[in-house]
Amino acid sequence: MEVLTSILDAAAVEISRRRCGSFSNIKNFIRFQSNLNDLEKKMNSLIDLRSNVKEEVDLSNTQKMEWLRDVQQIIFEAEPVQAGRTTNKQKLCGCFFNCSERYEFSRETVRIVKEIERLLKIRNIIARTECVNHLAKKVEYIPGPSIRNQTTAPNSLAKVMNLLNDDNVQRIGVWGMGGVGKTTLVKNLNNNLKNTSSTQQFGVVIWATVSKELDLKRVQIQIAERLNLEMIMGESVERLAVRLHQRLQRENKFLLILDDVWQMIDLDALGVPQPEVHTGSKIILTSRSLEICREMKTDEEVKVDVLNDEEAWQLFSRSAGKVATLKHIEPLARVVARECSGLPLAIITVGTAMRGKTMIELWKDALNELRRSVPHIRGIEDRVFRPLKWSYDSLQGKNIKPCFLYCALYPEDFSIEVSELVNCWLAEGLIDEQQNYEDLHNRGIALIENLKDSCLLEEGAHESTVKMHDVIRDVAIWISSSLDDGYKSLVRSGIGLTRISEAEMSTSLKRISFINNKILGLPDRGIQCPEASSLLLQGHLPLERIPDGFLQAFQSLRILNVSGTNIQSLPQSILHLVDLKVLLLRDCRLLEELTQLGMLSKLQVLDCCATRIRELPSEMENLSNLRV
Numbered sequence: 001m002e003v004l005t006s007i008l009d010a011a012a013v014e015i016s017r018r019r020c021g022s023f024s025n026i027k028n029f030i031r032f033q034s035n036l037n038d039l040e041k042k043m044n045s046l047i048d049l050r051s052n053v054k055e056e057v058d059l060s061n062t063q064k065m066e067w068l069r070d071v072q073q074i075i076f077e078a079e080p081v082q083a084g085r086t087t088n089k090q091k092l093c094g095c096f097f098n099c100s101e102r103y104e105f106s107r108e109t110v111r112i113v114k115e116i117e118r119l120l121k122i123r124n125i126i127a128r129t130e131c132v133n134h135l136a137k138k139v140e141y142i143p144g145p146s147i148r149n150q151t152t153a154p155n156s157l158a159k160v161m162n163l164l165n166d167d168n169v170q171r172i173g174v175w176g177m178g179g180v181g182k183t184t185l186v187k188n189l190n191n192n193l194k195n196t197s198s199t200q201q202f203g204v205v206i207w208a209t210v211s212k213e214l215d216l217k218r219v220q221i222q223i224a225e226r227l228n229l230e231m232i233m234g235e236s237v238e239r240l241a242v243r244l245h246q247r248l249q250r251e252n253k254f255l256l257i258l259d260d261v262w263q264m265i266d267l268d269a270l271g272v273p274q275p276e277v278h279t280g281s282k283i284i285l286t287s288r289s290l291e292i293c294r295e296m297k298t299d300e301e302v303k304v305d306v307l308n309d310e311e312a313w314q315l316f317s318r319s320a321g322k323v324a325t326l327k328h329i330e331p332l333a334r335v336v337a338r339e340c341s342g343l344p345l346a347i348i349t350v351g352t353a354m355r356g357k358t359m360i361e362l363w364k365d366a367l368n369e370l371r372r373s374v375p376h377i378r379g380i381e382d383r384v385f386r387p388l389k390w391s392y393d394s395l396q397g398k399n400i401k402p403c404f405l406y407c408a409l410y411p412e413d414f415s416i417e418v419s420e421l422v423n424c425w426l427a428e429g430l431i432d433e434q435q436n437y438e439d440l441h442n443r444g445i446a447l448i449e450n451l452k453d454s455c456l457l458e459e460g461a462h463e464s465t466v467k468m469h470d471v472i473r474d475v476a477i478w479i480s481s482s483l484d485d486g487y488k489s490l491v492r493s494g495i496g497l498t499r500i501s502e503a504e505m506s507t508s509l510k511r512i513s514f515i516n517n518k519i520l521g522l523p524d525r526g527i528q529c530p531e532a533s534s535l536l537l538q539g540h541l542p543l544e545r546i547p548d549g550f551l552q553a554f555q556s557l558r559i560l561n562v563s564g565t566n567i568q569s570l571p572q573s574i575l576h577l578v579d580l581k582v583l584l585l586r587d588c589r590l591l592e593e594l595t596q597l598g599m600l601s602k603l604q605v606l607d608c609c610a611t612r613i614r615e616l617p618s619e620m621e622n623l624s625n626l627r628v
Contacts, residue, residue: 035109036081042116043078046071049123067122074119078112081105139194139205140226144187150311153185159302160189164201164255164282169300170275173293174286176304177455177469178388179345182286183259185304189284190257201280203251209259212390220244220271223256237269244271253280261287262394264295288391290453306342306469313337315344319351323358332363339370341470346384353378371495373474381478388475391454399430403447404456406430407468408476409513409536411494415460415467418448420584423605423628427558427581428533437627489513493536502526505553515539524549531556538563538584548573563587563607570595578602581625586610598622 050071147153156174163169174182193205208222220240224231227247232239248254248271256272258265267274267283275281285296293301307315316337317324324333336354340346354366366377375381395401403425410416422444425431431443448466451457460467468476480489488508493515500519505512505527512532516539524547532554537543538561546562548571557577561584568590574580575595582605585591591611597603598619605628620626 035106035113039078039081039109039113039116042113042120043075046116046119047075049120067119071119074112074115081109081112138202139190140207141194142187142190142207144191145184147181147184147188149314150307152305152307152311153181153188156302156304157185157189157192160185160284161192163300163302166300167280170282171296171298171300172282172284173290173296173298173301174284174304175288175290175293175301175455177306177343177472178288178391179343179384179471180304180306180455181344182304184344186257186259186284186286193255202253202255202282205255205257207257207259210261210265212260212262212394214263214265216265216270219258219265223270223272241269241271245273248273248281249278251281253282254278255281256283258283258285261285261292261296262289262390264292288455289394290455291450307344307347308342309338312340312342312347316340316347316351319348319355321355323354323356324351326358328360329358329363332360332367336363336367336370339367339470343384343469343471345387346380346471349379349383350377353380370474373477373491375474375478384471385475385478388472389479391456392475392479395450395454395456397447397450398432399425400447400450402428403430404451405476405480405489406511406534407451407457407466408473408480409489409491409493409511409515409534410468411516412470412473413467414494414515415462415465418445418464418466419628421448421466423582424534424559427604492517505529507531510534512536519543521545522547522550525553527553529553533557533579534559536561537565540565543567544590546571551577558582560584566590568592575599581605583607601625604628 050068147157160172160174163172174186176182190205190207193202204227206223206226208219208226210219217237217240220237221231223244224240227244229243229247272283273281275283283296285293285298287293290301306312313334316333320333323329333354336350337347340350350366350370354363357363369376375385392401392404395404406425406428407416407421419441422431422441425444425447426433426440431440431447433440435443448457452459452466456472457466457468459465477489477491480491489511490504490506490509491513492504493513495517497514497517498520500514500523502523507528507530509529509532511534512529513534513536515536519537519540520542522537522543522545527550530553533556535554535557536559541564543562543565544567546567551557551560551571551573554577556579558579559582560574560577560580561582563584563586565588567588569592572595574583575597578599579602580600581602583597583600583603584605584607586607587610589610589612591608591613594608594613594617596617596619597606598617599622601622602625603623604625606623606626607628
């Protein structure tokens with residue numbers, strides 16, 4: 001029996017050889033069912049992998065796109081084979097009579113299986129390459145000036161570094177006035193992370209510059225480039241946000257630095273996972289506005305301050321070069337540097353403009369220009385004034401811009417009483433008067449806080465006072481001088497004047513300030529300022545008299561401040577100032593009596609503190625609008 005079986009098997013093989021050809025073909029013929037099973041298994045693996053690749057954020061990778069096309073092609077080619085497995089199952093079961101057809105199916109199956117195996121290997125190679133590229137750079141060096149030799153900026157940097165190590169802090173705001181060096185600080189922070197263990201907590205550190213006009217796609221592209229995420233031509237913001245979100249979710253932790261933020265950014269629209277949800281990840285943003293930090297829900301805010309005097313001088317002398325240390329130049333150079341009030345942007349611009357200038361006359365001229373808030377020094381207007389004006393342009397809210405400009409009427413480094421400022425704003429009509437006094441006062445305080453949050457005002461030297469940074473004040477005066485909307489001002493405060501120039505007193509002036517000079521006398525006639533609403537003459541100890549004809553030139557005056565002078569009486573012409581709302585006589589220590597003020601029915605604020613006045617005139621009862 002065994003002998004017969006062997007003879008029959010040999011005969012079958014011989015017949016198969018004659019029908020099917022070579023030994024390898026016979027092998028495929030015999031393993032036909034096994035090949036079909038192998039094809040089904042590997043095809044399922046390939047289809048699953050294709051689905052995963054389609055969901056990956058870096059689908060724009062050229063290799064992946066080609067791989068997906070090849071996968072689609074092999075799936076198309078495999079369909080007839082897999083369909084024929086069922087259709088021809090009975091037809092192909094006879095090994096003697098269907099050998100040729102069965103052989104062709106078996107050979108095609110083997111070819112497709114080999115192609116699938118090739119595609120699976122290619123995908124593994126791509127994945128390994130991506131992994132290597134991803135781990136190559138956690139932090140990219142960003143060129144920028146060092147703050148190593150300073151003290152102010154490194155202190156702020158240390159605060160931010162400490163916050164990065166605080167698990168309770170996810171969002172950090174770095175804020176300060178324009179030109180103070182916020183970008184320089186976070187560049188140094190980024191570069192420090194390359195050399196410290198702090199970077200170990202982040203899979204990747206990403207830098208993106210936002211700028212004044214928010215372009216969400218531009219920010220997305222910066223993030224995508226940092227992540228080596230290829231861009232797709234014509235891709236929408238929404239689709240890119242999805243891919244960025246998926247890519248960042250694959251990072252264990254990330255640090256995103258958004259530099260120069262001017263408005264609230266929706267992280268979901270950008271494609272950045274919320275740091276509160278993506279545990280361990282953090283966001284740092286820089287802005288000129290504390291309010292923007294709040295809108296971005298920062299957990300902690302770090303304010304970047306101006307440089308101290310020594311730091312300012314060191315930066316100025318580096319910018320100006322060796323000329324700044326010449327024996328006949330250095331005293332003036334130090335004064336010029338101080339006029340920049342510690343603002344790095346102004347220090348660098350002015351120092352560079354004075355580089356190589358050895359004539360003392362040129363330094364005296366530069367100092368004079370700076371003190372007069374005139375941007376004639378090369379580069380000042382374009383590199384300092386115009387960038388700082390962006391903060392002014394960004395102010396939102398009714399009348400907040402003229403409220404800001406009003407503060408420039410006061411001298412450099414002058415601490416302004418908040419109550420006085422609010423009363424002046426009210427008298428100028430910059431605050432809606434259709435409220436009670438408490439609500440009006442609260443509105444004024446809110447405006448002041450808004451300006452402080454925007455780094456356009458800062459705390460004064462005394463409680464309940466505010467002041468302007470000197471360079472911000474220069475910008476405000478520059479803005480006021482170019483306005484044609486009824487807010488043109490003449491500001492000659494704190495510059496040592498002994499007389500008023502009648503030529504400067506034009507009919508177009510709205511506000512006039514001669515605060516803290518040494519004016520001996522005022523012109524009796526020859527000037528006309530019919531539109532002027534504010535006249536600030538306080539702080540002139542030599543001034544003993546206000547000529548009667550002087551006030552006649554100011555028909556529309558709403559605010560008159562002659563505090564801190566040696567006047568002994570008020571002229572009768574004050575009674576013709578029927579629109580007057582604020583009269584400030586504080587510290588007029590020789591003033592003994594008030595003129596009959598009953599005609600000033602609109603008067604709201606009267607300050608007679610520290611005068612010799614013993615009693616008020618009986619007509620005071622006619623001042624029905626008096627509030628303070």
